[in-house]
Amino acid sequence: MKTEKVDKRQAILEAAEKLFCETGYEGTSTRQISKESGANMAMINYYFGSKEGVFVEIMNERIASFASQLKIINEDKISALEKLHKVIEGYVNRILNNTAFHKMMHRELSLTQRPEMYDKIKDAMGQNMQMIDRIITGGIEDGSFKKDVDVRMIIATIMGTISNVVIAPNKILSCSNFDLNNPKDKKMIKERAITHLQDLTTVYLTTKR
Amino acid sequence: MKTEKVDKRQAILEAAEKLFCETGYEGTSTRQISKESGANMAMINYYFGSKEGVFVEIMNERIASFASQLKIINEDKISALEKLHKVIEGYVNRILNNTAFHKMMHRELSLTQRPEMYDKIKDAMGQNMQMIDRIITGGIEDGSFKKDVDVRMIIATIMGTISNVVIAPNKILSCSNFDLNNPKDKKMIKERAITHLQDLTTVYLTTKR
DNA sequence: GCAAATTAATCAATCGTTTGATTAATTTTG
């Protein structure tokens, strides 16, 4: 019977990710991780060397799967606008499927304790930005987008809008209260965000004055 | 000789705000605050009761001055678009003049330790959102804005873009490296953000299809 | 039976807070 074989290593990772997201890295103790995961405290150091080792493992895992997704969109033989819409859809889905990690990532970006972690996140974000930059710049060069725009600010708008949806308190985004953990609500928010950003970029980038 | 009379209470507040921003609330020890401010450790509890008391004081101060600014814009006898542009300008200036606090606020929004603090920030944000909501809705009703838009998502775009400018790593926002602490760079980024958001909202909201 | 996995117990270090004493400034009193 394999179903009951609890992998303590994995249990620690999952418990730690949950706690790190809820109360932050320094706000989470190894004893909490031990209790939440059902593993003995020493197991944390046995498997990961240290508390920070657990954190690094979690972030690396996520960033790796983060980077592996959507990257060859720019090579498709489709218009710049279609590329941009694909990127928006992919980005919204990725982030709203990993809201907990996204919050953790942004928190880490605003701290100065772990520079290596900061650099790792910066690099991952930078790659995504460069991809979007190339798409928009390409659209400007081939004449499908208007040229008097601030490309970096448009990227800030796309990324910032999505982050804001994830981070802003649930109660005030929509009139009624909803929950991003509720799959039905999440699906609705995803669609609204995608529709809005695609509409916004289309109007803004293709309206010649 | 009065010139050397340093207000320890104020010194603690300033040191604590700096440290809380850099390394987070749980990541900052009272001993660090003591050392950075030059005040004895006991002074923290003497003036503020506890470490959390310092934090609450800082946040309340900021939120109060946050709310006191720009609120009667909506009562001006100007067009909805001009109102919106004024709000954008005010919002960008406010946030980029207080980047450290803004990061701290967002970090607190992603944690679950201090629900009272969370609610306080939520309320402050909610008021700003309602103001923008009324302006845009008003513009739609008087026919100056097009009607098939997602108002709440537009608000997420405005707020999210500004947050992203503050939070995103400096090195990747612009091609060359710049520093938001450098007044000259800050001024430039402010103007770019204001210009971009005003242009974006104008094109998006007033382009009838 | 042996290596890997797991445990309880323990470690030094650091945490936020409190203490009792001291100084300096202010107020009260005669």
Place this chain on the structure above:
DNA sequence: CAAAATTAATCAAACGATTGATTAATTTGC
């Protein structure tokens, strides 16, 4: 006005609790 009493501000030292980490012993699975 000056001596006495009171207050506010500051300090070094210590408090008990908790932190992340380690030990040495035990259990598990092949």
